[in-house]
Amino acid sequence: MTRVRCLVFNAALGPLDYRLPDGMAVEAGSVVAVPLGPRTIVGIVWDEGRLPGDPVPEAKLRPIREVLPVPPIAAPLRRLIEWCADYYCASLASVARMALSSGGALKGPATAIEYRLSGGLPERMTAQRQAAIEALEGEQASIRELAGLAGVSEGVLRGLVNQGVLEPVEVDSDRPYPLSVPNFAVPDLSAEQAEVAETFGTSVRDGGFAPYLLDGVTGSGKTETYFEPIAEALRMGRQALVLLPEIALTEAFLTRFSERFGAAPVLWHSSLKSTERRRAWRAVASGSAQVVVGARSALFLPFRKLGLIVVDEAHEVSFKQDDGVRYNARDVAVMRAHFERVPVILASATPALESLAMAENGTYTRLQLPSRFGGAQLPAIDTIDLTREKPPRGHWLAERLVAGIEERLERGEQALLFLNRRGYAPLTLCRNCGFRFQCPNCSAWLVEHRFTGQLACHHCGHETPVPERCPECGEADCLVACGPGVERIADEVAERLPEARVFVATSDTLNSPGRAAEFVSLVEQGAVDVIVGTQLVTKGFHFPELTLVGVVDADLGLEGGDLRAAERTYQQVAQVAGRAGRGTKPGEVLIQTRHPDAPVIAALAAGDRDAFYEAETEARRMAGAPPFGRWAAIIISSEEEGEAREAAQKIGRAKPDLPDLAIYGPAPAPLSLLRGRYRYRLLINAKRSAQLQDIIRGWLGPLDHPAGVRVGVDIDPYSFV
Structure with missing residues (x-):
């Protein structure tokens, strides 16, 4: 082989051919440095015959400069990249870029400088220095990390370095993570849990693609159930991936994981520092990272010996990316498991309608946990009709809800008020x-x-x-x-119940795993009486003393023309209701609404999930909406409004006239100006029989637009703004 075709990270160029220098060995998946004009860029050697384009004459080929010191991207991940690019109408380069998401990881072995206490004391002791020395006993990390641990500025610590109180230590940037022990603390599962866990464990041992829908009520112990197949993967020397929808959930999850396996998993999310991303990426690629817990982007990590994928809270909208490559991590997880030939578990108390449909037709195996773990009971649910039980003027909480909070305060219990508005x-x-x-x-x-x-x-x-x-x-x-937003509700609680200790839990206040851990600790210690939170508190948290949940405005999610509004409202309210009564004390849920007879509200109040799903399924069937039809959106944007409008009209004039699809628009997007760009949208509703992606590529491919115009395609959209 004297020539190779590379996928280079320049979406405008497409694949490029290069010459293989004498003595250089590469294989499909090798990560290489190649010339592009005067620059050197990164590329991936691709399988022969799988990338489009005519061969370049031999005389024009430039040589590959070097093979980078990382393992080749394995065939299953290459097939996933191809599938994602095809399904989501994205460029191969933009998808492949997600697999090489740590530039530092491609540079080979390296060392870093960390610091630890030397045992000495500073010439002049201040209160900050004293606090830092006490907090850093036994710790070793970078100056920035130590400053976070000690709660002081980096300047304070650099002063301690200059005086020899902190000493530098050279460490291997790729040092191994602590090992998880599969039998460290084997839990006592209920009979229901044990049966489900054994099914998962057998699937991991047998190998092969096996998609599961783990459908369990809130508090049923789904996490403990899927920990067992993770343990089985560890026993077999395989890696496991767990996807979580929110970074704020990771700290509570890490505690449970560490208690079960004796060590924390490897983390992957956008808040990691570049050195942490480098270490994690290389550990995954080498196979030494046993279990990775991460956000949706962890799906594209180069696992060497993947044995299991788990998607927790698989119904969550945050698994859908709304810019760049607009992929849904739930669906991509299933496809990665398919290409890797491993089991995948989608866990949820309120599964997406599409997941339930896949279980109904036998594509997924559905396993159920219909009751709470340890004898805890599901909460009693009631509605408060705000047209009859009106809150006092200038307030947002009905008297019955305030009285319920007051009762919990008297009993030393906790309450949660949910309003999805920061x-x-x-x-x-x-x-x-x-x-x-x-x-x-x-x-x-x-x-x-x-x-x-x-x-x-x-x-x-x-x-x-x-x-x-x-x-x-x-x-x-x-x-x-x-x-009202959550801060206003918190003010109202403080005004009407001045003795209550209130905590506002949103992405503004819980914007890091550390802050989330502090919040959990305060609630578990009984230092919080009333939590006022957004959708961030609807999942993942387990507070035994929390016995009342109040939904401040259940109608909020039904507004705004979201085509999945009823399902999303049901999921959010059902999930937040599930925070009540998770311990031995009974729970109660009060839902404030102006439309108590709306099907979604009535189903919530009756606790009749099946009735809601049946009605929503029938409505989707009549509308040709997913899972019975397909949606896609085309989003046109520009910094010039006229340019965006003209491009949208050009696309509209060229739209195909086919019996299997209806195309609506173009029209200004509901959010017609976003981040300084004017936006227009077309919405496509297609039958399952339509070759949707091929139609879109054939429609948009021949059209040219000014340089300032962006045209994005969103397959299976979740956001309609």
């Missing part, structure tokens, strides 16, 4: 002239955050201080907060 209020306006604060980059209102004194956009991150005067009319003391 900040203090979703809209701030001037009562004098009517001016509304809008984001300059997005067609969205700015949300007031009183904790930080900022008006913030939750779409692009723009922030501005809350002004003292209206910027339009100049009037002072005229700004009015309209509607």
